[in-house]
Amino acid sequence: xxxxxxxxxxxxxxxxxxxxxxxxxxxxxxxxxxxxxxxxxxxxxxxxxxxxxxxxxxxxxxxxxxxxxxxxxxxxxxxxxxxxxxxxxxxxxxxxxxxxxxxxxxxxxxxxxxxxxxxxxxxxxxxxxxxxxxxxxxxxxxxxxxxxxxxxxxxxxxxxxxxxxxxxxxxxxxxxxxxxxxxxxxxxxxxxxxxxxxxxxxxxxxxxxxxxxxxxxxxxxxxxxxx
Numbered sequence: 001x002x003x004x005x006x007x008x009x010x011x012x013x014x015x016x017x018x019x020x021x022x023x024x025x026x027x028x029x030x031x032x033x034x035x036x037x038x039x040x041x042x043x044x045x046x047x048x049x050x051x052x053x054x055x056x057x058x059x060x061x062x063x064x065x066x067x068x069x070x071x072x073x074x075x076x077x078x079x080x081x082x083x084x085x086x087x088x089x090x091x092x093x094x095x096x097x098x099x100x101x102x103x104x105x106x107x108x109x110x111x112x113x114x115x116x117x118x119x120x121x122x123x124x125x126x127x128x129x130x131x132x133x134x135x136x137x138x139x140x141x142x143x144x145x146x147x148x149x150x151x152x153x154x155x156x157x158x159x160x161x162x163x164x165x166x167x168x169x170x171x172x173x174x175x176x177x178x179x180x181x182x183x184x185x186x187x188x189x190x191x192x193x194x195x196x197x198x199x200x201x202x203x204x205x206x207x208x209x210x211x212x213x214x215x216x217x218x219x220x221x222x223x224x225x226x227x
Contacts, residue, residue, distance in 0.1 A: 061102050062120050068098065070130035079136040084161035085168075085202045086195075091135060095128070103128040106151040125150050132157075172200050 074094040079087045095101055102108035103125055110125070111118045128150035133141050140157075147153045176196045181189040201220075 059099065061099050061108055062117070062124055063099065064124075064127070065098075068127070070127055071134060072131055073134040074131050075135040078134075079140055079157070079161075081137075081140075081161070084157075085199055087135075088157075088162075089202070091132075095131070100124070100128050103150045104154045110149070129153060169200055169203050172196050172203075176200075 075087055075090045077083065077087075079091075092101070092104075095104060108121070111121050129147075132150060132153050133145055136144070136157075144153045144156050147156060176193075179189075179192060179196070184192070
C-alpha cells in the first residue's frame with residue numbers, strides 16, 4: 001500500500017502572512033510627519049438671498065437687466081430750471097422700478113474696502129450717477145458731475161431746486177388763470193388742467209391728517225381748481 005508524503009504548506013502560509021501585512025493600516029504618524037494642509041478659502045458672502053449671487057437676484061439693488069447701460073436717459077424731457085417737480089417724480093419712479101432707490105437716498109452706504117461687495121457697489125453707484133447725468137440739461141450736468149456718489153448728486157439737485165415753492169406756485173396759478181380750451185379737445189384741455197393741479201399739490205406743504213388739516217387741504221384743493 002502506497003503512503004503519501006505530507007504536503008508542506010510553509011510557503012503558502014508565508015505568502016498569506018505577507019498579504020495580510022500589506023493590507024494592514026500603516027502605523028500612526030506624528031502630526032509633524034504629515035504634509036501641511038492647504039487652507040480652503042472661506043466662501044464669499046457675495047450673496048443677498050440664499051445662495052444666489054447678488055447680481056443674479058432680481059430683488060437686489062446689484063441686479064441689472066440687459067437693457068440697462070450707462071448711457072441710458074431714464075427721463076425725458078431732461079431736468080431744466082423749470083421742471084424739477086415732474087422730473088423728480090418721473091426719475092424716482094424709473095429708478096425705483098430698477099430697485100436702485102437706495103443709491104439715491106443713501107440707505108445703501110458704501111461697503112468697507114475689504115467687503116466682497118465693495119467693487120460691485122462702486123460700479124452700480126457709477127451707473128446711477130451716469131443715469132442722473134444723462135437725464136439733466138448740459139448746464140445742470142456740468143455743476144454736479146464731480147460729486148462722488150449718486151446720493152451726493154441727488155441731494156445737490158434737491159437742495160437747489162426743491163426750494164422757493166412760493167414763486168413756482170404763483171407761476172402755476174398764473175398758468176391756470178390764462179389757460180383756455182381754445183381749439184383743444186376736452187381731453188387735451190383736462191390733461192393740461194390736471195398737470196397744473198398736480199404740480200400745485202406737489203408743492204403744497206403736506207399737513208398731517210387731522211380733522212382741521214383735512215379741511216385745510218380741501219380749502220387748498222378748492223381754491224387751486226377755480227378756473
